[in-house]
Amino acid sequence: MEISKASEAVGAVVDNVDVRGLSDDQFAEVRNAFLAHGALFFRDQNLTPEEHIAFARRWGAIDVNRFFKGRKGYPEIAEVLKEPDQQLNIGGGWHTDHSYDAAPAMGSILYALEIPPTGGDTLFAGMAAAYEALDDAMKERIKDLKARHGNAHIFGEESAYRKGFEGRYTNPDQAGQTAVHPIVLTHPDSGVKGLYVNPGFTLEIVDMEPQESSALLQELYAHITQDRFHHRHIWREGDLAMWDNRATWHYALNDYQGHRRYLNRITIEGVPLG
Ligand SMILES: O=C(O)CCC(=O)C(=O)O
Ligand SMILES: [Fe+2]
Incomplete structure (x- = not known):
């Protein structure tokens, strides 16, 4: 097994390993790399749904996402699917999964079953590197701030966005909860500081005028969306990617209209952040 950096700010590639057969020592090494790099990419895996679930369980309990359609017979597995005739894709904007929950999912483990001939890449951004690169004045300004996150605008009954998905999202009646988390998160496992706001689910900064809140969020987003904090994963069938939602x-x-793209996702339970 070899682990190498995928980019300066985020991600590592794990080569020459079959995740079904990781020894406890190898698993510990993989876990350290996950904490250090925020995302891992395993090539050439060959997993049944049962094996995907078994690998996920080594990381913790499974957090069954209530809004994604489950794979038939496997409620633990969320389908990330776009058919050739569909327009919208799941996750088609910068976000982190589950930040609207009080205890957001620790990580997501995505397995590629069908990838279009070109396109369909996924970008990742590293929140520790982005935080580190802020100037001292900004670090001081945001150090004790909290933000509210929510999901009704995405998964709720009234969401025009959800309606565009033609049944790929479920349970709109269960949307609407919000959760408050620190903007600068001390990572619960690594102790490293990172930014924890995202354009997908962050609604507002708590106890701040709406205009100031949205201007500050936009400033942070503009900072994080600089290429220097990113890695672009070009998928192959059989890839298994996993990312830390707190990092x-x-x-x-x-960018692959007219082609099918199909992946399976399992999310792992997290802890309250604060
Ligand atoms: O399809 C992808 O590459 C990622 C989609 C997404 O946002 C997710 O699975 O959480
Ligand atoms: Fe996502």
């Missing part, structure tokens, strides 16, 4: 953003590019 990264991701963005699935929608």
